[in-house]
Every structure is written in structure tokens, then in C-alpha cells.
Amino acid sequence: MTEAGSATIESLSGDRPSRRPLEIFAAIFVVAGLIYSSHLGANALGASEAYSAWAAAKPGVGAIVRTPVLHDPGKQVFYYVVLHYYTQIFGLSEISLRSMSVIFSLVTLALVFALGCEMFDKSTALAAAAMWAFNPLAVVFAHTARMYPMLIAIALAHLLTLLRVRSRPGIIGGIGCGILGAAMAYTHLAGLLILGAEAAILLRDLSRGRRDTIAWLAIALAIVLFLPYLPVAIGQSQQMIYGHWLDYLGPPYNYPLAAKLAAGLVAAGVTCWLVLGRTVERDGNEPIRVLAAWIGLPALAFIVGSVILHPMFNPRYLSPGIAASPLLIAAVIGAWSAKWRNLLAAGFVVACLIMLPFARSKPPPWRDLAGQVAGGGASEPVFFESGFVSNASTANVPNGGFPFGYYSVPFDYYFRGANPRIAIPGFDAAAARMTIEERVSSAGGGWLVSWKDSNAVKSELPDPKRFTVVEKFRGDHLTFYRITPSGRGVPVARPAK
Template structure:
């Protein structure tokens, strides 16, 4: 006896599928409203971070051509599509902190809509609601939504591309294939990790091909995506070279010293897992294999970054995997739902509630730039502010010549908050002796100055002036940032 007959025999009206779907839509609408309010809360309270200031700097350029022409050394990780959209967005809404971050908050809400749509497309509406609840209040989702960087756009475009690809796969049409291809090209234009997502999708389409599912429309979509990205390949190649070699001093750090045996073993494990994903025996009853698709979509980019970090150079950062992390909410909801719908709903609601309780503690530490601007203004217009040029090194001593950030990494965020006439002086972060000589000379002439350094306390000492002749006060310290007030010592 099925559930409907059992309910009828007991004199109970079983909920219809339409009623269940309506209830799911109502719950999702409530999640969406609460999430939108949370994402929009206090968008302008904290000062911009350094990376956010680069978004404002790029958006303020006169046009898209100027954004594209930005030297790689000035902004080696620039993502053209995000900056271009932000440029036109801020022409309407301005360059305030709220305006800059509101685009991220809007895209975060769009991502929730896409997660729900994907969950419903691949499973059912209830799975879509559970997946949205899991992601909506995740601390990572909140941080992305309130930060003026490309990650909410990267997540939204990637999820939209996956949704259109799934639809092209199930209901092929030329129009859908073209739309899917355009979204596929937009991914790497927003973040280079999008190429890995395209690779993961191609791997699953290869699985379809070997299993007799050979619709040309999905391959047309892939061809359009790669074809539209081809004009940007020379720029991407220059960026990749700079990120791999110039950025060896970046926050990801110098190469690991893994043995050849370890590297070969890591490659073998990754290759074995990849081959299983593509050619392994099906374990799902659903011919579309939604769980395998989601695992592949999230796992292959992750594997690529992990293996690349072992074999070549550190390159793993969770932010680069943000679309896969967001899609994992669908994987979790779908996987648990296949086992128990009751437990899926309970765990999704419990996780969302826990995240909401912890959300006040997930806020990043406020940046000090407004206060620094006030202090510099109070010190007088002649006092210089020093910034280290070269690629940032996460506190490690950078002793190799580097042309990166020639005006100093932190100068962009400082200039966002300070418009006074004080000289901004770039000192070579990779040459502490030269930096010290410049700081001592300029501070002696002006009677005071400031240093904003990305080095840790031990590394920065070699470029700070002699304590016998100068008074040095550390006014702010956090990871990757120290601010120092420097004045000649009283005689």
C-alpha cells in the first residue's frame, strides 16, 4: 500500500505534490528574505580591505579598455569581467563602501536562487530548499556577500552555467547551448579557476559520450565557451606566468620541498580518482547521475589545486573553490535526502540555525584605514607615508627583486580614505637597507612619517630606522599588516 492509500484508509488527506512544492517555495522565500537582510546588514560599517580597494580602484578607471590595459604588475590577479561590471554599477550607485559591496550582496542572493533552481532541477524542490538553507547562512557565504570582490559573481556565474548545462543536457537546443557557452566563457573572465570548472564539466560529458549519450549541443556549448575565451589567452598567460613566478613571494608562499616519490604518488592518486569519476561504474539509479556530477564539479578543481601545490607551487586557497563549496550544499542535501528526507530536513534546519547563531562572531576584524587617514591628517601635510613595493609575502622577508605593486600594495586602500597632500613614498620591500635609508632621510626632513607594512614584526625590523635616532610606535598589528608611527628621537 502506498502512502496516499495508507493515508486514505486512516481518514487522513495526504499532502499533494503541488501542496508540497508550494510549501517548499514558501520556506525558500523566507530563507531568501532573511539572507538578503543579513547580507545587507552594515555594508558600510567597516573600512574597505586592501583587496576591496583594488576593486574600487579598477572600477574608477575611465572604461573597460583602461581596466584591461592595467599592467599585470599593478594588479596581477585582476579579473576583467567583475571589474567591468563593477565599473558600470558604480557609475550609477557611486564608489562608497555600501555601493561597492551591495553588488556582492545582490549576487549572493542570486546565487541562492540558483542553488534552489539547481536542487530542484537535479532532485526536487525540497532538496533545493535544504541546499539553500545550508548555504544561505554559511559564514563563508556571508563574508563573500559583504566583500567587494569577485567571488559572489564567480559563484553566481558558475552555478548559472551548471544549471544551463544540465538543461542543455536534458533538453537540447541551440539557444540553450549558446547561452550556456556565453556563461562558460564568463567564468574564467571572472576568475581563472573557471577553466578548471569547464574541465570538470568536459570530463563528465566525456563520461556521457562513452556511455552512449552523445548530444552535440553540450559540446557546442563547451566550444563556444572556449572560443570566447581565446582572445584573452595571451593576457591570461602573462598573468599565470607572473602569478607562478613573481607571486612566489605572495601569501601562498614559496614552493614546498616534496620528494619526487611524493609528487608521483599524489599524481597517481589524483589520476586514479579522476578516471573513476569519468569511467567508473554507475552507483545511482538516476540515469542523469546528479550526485556524481556534483562530486566531479567540486572535486576536480580541488584536486587540481592540491596536486598543483604539491608538484609545482602553492596555489590552494578555499576562495578559489567557492563555486564548488556552494554547490556542495546541493550535494549534501541530495545525498542525505536519498538516505532520509527527515534527516535531511532536520540537519539543514539545524545547520542554518547554528550558522545564524554564530554569524555575529564571523565578522572580520575592521580595517584601520579610516583611523590612519585621520592620524595622518592630524600630523601635518609634510609627513610622508611609506608603502612597500613588490609582491606581498605574508610576513616573510622578501629578498628577491620584484616589480610587483610598484606604488606599494597598501597605497591604494590608503588613497581611498585619504586625499591630503602628504607624500606617498614607495620603498622596496625586497631591499630593507634601501628602504631604511629612504625612511630615515624623509622622516628626518619632515619631522615624522608613517609606514604601512605587510611584513611581520620580525621581518619589518630590518627596514625600520635606527631606534637610537628615531622613535617608532607600532599603532596597529594584524596578520599581513603593521602600521608604524616614526618620528625623530628627542635630542
């Protein structure tokens, strides 16, 4: 791998044969495939990954489509449908679920190189591909059974086809571009912001006398194909806003009106400069400006929306732009100095390879939690809080999110025992406490899987004078409790605070 990094520097000089970048990219691709494919089954699935498995296991496309509508709002259906057919062939194990992400991650790597060749040259393409291939973010995406690797691959493929129909118009290419654009939006709603950024790019072309008729038709086709799902998407967005779900939208910031106006004006100014600003590139296609708009405008929309409306910014939603950023970096530095671009690419590869062993996140605890419950009585209930996963300020907001309990899905992936699973209202601590006390008293013990912090969950834990509560695990937005009636012969531990 170090040799590949060194070869990157040598191969990007102008004296080398044109095949050399392709050969080095092939070596990078193979090494990346080995890294992406390693340890796929080592860690338990995270909660969101378990939802991917749960949706993919549905009996048909109709049931899959209803899953995000009824039970998991905010998610789009295309990834679940593709994963459904993939797992029918390869099964629902951790390795098979994550292996589809490996495939899309390798497709993304090839697309980064292809985009670099389309927009710049093979040397820039190779530098960008090298910087992305071993980026810890790329490895994390490849090891995660979620929609983001698919979103990145579809978005980059859509951009590539859009650029090609922009410079070499063709009906077949335009139709393919439109289908990819719709698939992007069906994979994640952030795809709509990317379509908006591409429309801004075409508006700049129009302002300079370039019509781009086929490219405009491709954008229009993508929107038309997404229209049947738009009412569902709007309904989900409203539900998420009122639910204040932690992973999507939170309560609005109390910024002064002047700050909100300033943020809006800055966003408008940057957008106007990207669309109407004077040309600074020699290439008439303005590839650097195109990339800056494609990467920057969706990010700007999330940032400004967070200031004016609700907090909505999350790096995952910008994953296509993050994957395209090495192209922009390589192109900007290469325009100044090819030598420094090459050194940066090689140095970044070496740094990433050194960092990778230390970049692994803490494994989810679901295997251990399932093992602890299995070691108890089969009649002991396991309690899960229904409602949206919220922060402390919105935990008591009544809502209909996840009526069966958000954490019941990852728990059931690893636990097959007969213990009753009981959903308690996460937004009604008094009712939750009453249910826990009643069921634990009759069963002689029980377990609580909570997404609340220690202060918020205290009000739903049973009376410490009559019950013993032992905190068995605490992580980010996840706490696991063992609850027994006092005097049942279990080890007495400090009650959770």
C-alpha cells in the first residue's frame, strides 16, 4: 500500500505513459476492496443497520414501502427494496447486509476516478481516487448496512451522466440521467438538494447562452418520476418536525431575527456568485465551479435551514459531496502545482493507512445485551420506550413514532427468546413507570432498554424502596437496566441515578 502511494507521485508526472495512472488506480482499487471487505461481521449491527435488515426481511415491495411510511419516517424506500432482493440471495447476516455497501463503495471509487477523467485529466483523477479510497469515512461507509454508500454511488453516477449530456447531448443519456436522479431522491431526500444544485449549474449555462436542453430534460424527468412519492415525503417531513427526532430535526434554535436574515443573505450571495459570477477558469465547462456548486449548495442549504428553521445538519446527508471533495481539492491544488498535488495525495494515503487501525468505532452492545437477557428467566419482560428518540427537552412531547419501541428492532435481531417485549410510552413517564412496576412484580424481574439520559429516565424507573434497579450498560443514547423486586435474592447494587 505504501508502494502504491509512492508510485502515485511518480506516475503523475507528464513523462509517464497514459496507461500508468490506470494501472495504479487498479492497484488502489484492489487494496481498497480488501480493506472494505475486512471485519464485516466483527461488530454487531447498530440500531439503524438493524432497521435495514428488518425492512429488507419484509415479504414484498409493498410491505417495504409501508415500512418508512408507518414505522420509520425519514427513510426512503429504494435502498430497502434493493437490499431486500440482495439478501434473498445472500441472507441477512451482518456480512451479507454490509457486503452490499462494499459493492457500492467500490463503485463510488471507480466513479470518482471516472469523474476526474471526465472533468480534468487522469492525473487529477488518480490523485482524487487515492485520497478517497483509504479515507476513514469511506471505510466507515463501506462497513455500514445503510443507504449512504448507495446514495453516494447513485449521486456520482448521476453527476457523471449529467456532465456527459451537458457536453455531448443524447436522448439515451438524458433518460439514463433522469432515472438516476429519481433513484437518488428515492434513496435519500438530500438528493432533492443535489438536483437543485444541478439546476443552478444549468442556470449559469443558460445565463451564458448555453441551452443544455437534454440536461434540463433529465432534471425534469427525475422530478416527474419522484412526484408520486412527494406527498409521502412531505408527510414524513412534517411528522419529523413535530416529533423532534434526534437523528433528523431538533427543536429550533432561538437565533435573533437579524442572525437569520444575515444567514439568508450570505447564502443568497454565495449562490448568486456561483450562478452569475464572472468566469475565472480557462476551461469553458468550468469544472471547478461546477464541483464547488454541486458540493457547496446542498451544504449551504442544510446550514442555513438549521439557523432559520430547525437543526438539520448532519455530515451523512452530505456524503455525496464529501466523496466528491477530493476531486475539488486535487483540481484546485493541481491548477497551482501538479507536484504539490501529487505529494498531497501520496501523503494523505499514507496518513489514512496509519489512522485506519485506530479509526474503528466502539461496537454496538446488542449481542451482549441479548446474552444477558437470555441468562435470566424466560418470563421476564423487556421494556422498550415508544416514540421518537428525543433529547431531554423534547422527551415528553407526545408522538406516534416507533410504536413498538425504537430499540426493539436491533434487540430482536440478536435475541430469539420467548421473553415478552413490552412497549412503554417514552413521552409519558408516569404510565411507563406503572407498567414496569406491575409487570416486573408479577414476573419477578425485567429489563429496560432506554434511549433517555440518566436524568430523563429517572422518572420512569420504579420505586427504589420496592425495586432494585441495576444499570448494566450505558452508551450514547442507550442505557440498559436490570429491574427486580427488592428481596428476590439478586445482588444488591447502587440504584441508577
